[in-house]
Amino acid sequence: MRKIFLYIIFGIGITSCHSSKKIVTDNVVVEKKVAPNLNGSWQLQMIFASDNNWSNVPSMNINLTDRAFSGNSGCNNIKGKFTLIDSYLGFDKNIISTKMACASAADNRYEKAFLSALLKVNKYTINNDELDLGQGEIVLMKFKRN
Numbered sequence: 001m002r003k004i005f006l007y008i009i010f011g012i013g014i015t016s017c018h019s020s021k022k023i024v025t026d027n028v029v030v031e032k033k034v035a036p037n038l039n040g041s042w043q044l045q046m047i048f049a050s051d052n053n054w055s056n057v058p059s060m061n062i063n064l065t066d067r068a069f070s071g072n073s074g075c076n077n078i079k080g081k082f083t084l085i086d087s088y089l090g091f092d093k094n095i096i097s098t099k100m101a102c103a104s105a106a107d108n109r110y111e112k113a114f115l116s117a118l119l120k121v122n123k124y125t126i127n128n129d130e131l132d133l134g135q136g137e138i139v140l141m142k143f144k145r146n
Contacts, residue, residue, distance in 0.1 A: 037126045038084070039064045041146035045130075048140055050113045055103050058114050059146065074111040075102035089124040089133065117141050 044058040060071035062082075069091070070079035080095040095115065102108040117140045121133040129145035 038062050038089075038124065038131070042131050042143035043146050044114070045142040045144050047110075047113055047117055048138075050110065052110075053106065054110055055107050058111075060143070073097065073114050075107055076100050076111065078115075087123055087125070090122055091118050093119055095119075114141075 039062055041061045042059065046052055054074055056072065056074050058072055058074045060069050062069050067084065068081050076098040078095050078097045081092040083090045102111060120135045120140060123134045123136065125132045131143040132139045133141045
């Protein structure tokens, strides 16, 4: 009887979350919150430790269904996969990129800084239409929804 009561309480708590994903663990269905706000197009606002004087500002389109992203890194088009678990977000190191030459040496540095920061990301937060990508408690990049 006690287990049933706990399952009922747990079920009520989970159903209060409006967006969830079912996961089966030890024959018990557990629902995990997913991040529908992460879906969509984002434009880079800032990379910390960079002067951010971009000729072409990087942008990303995040597709939660496919766990994939695509976009532009400042000079080249990019696409790849990511892992998302609760507030953990990690981009796969096998990013596919075109190999166009950047317009200037500075643009080349900015693109490298963007890709380097992207691969360090292990956490995200969303406030309104702003996406922060970080490493632990350190925010590495800020994006704004397109």
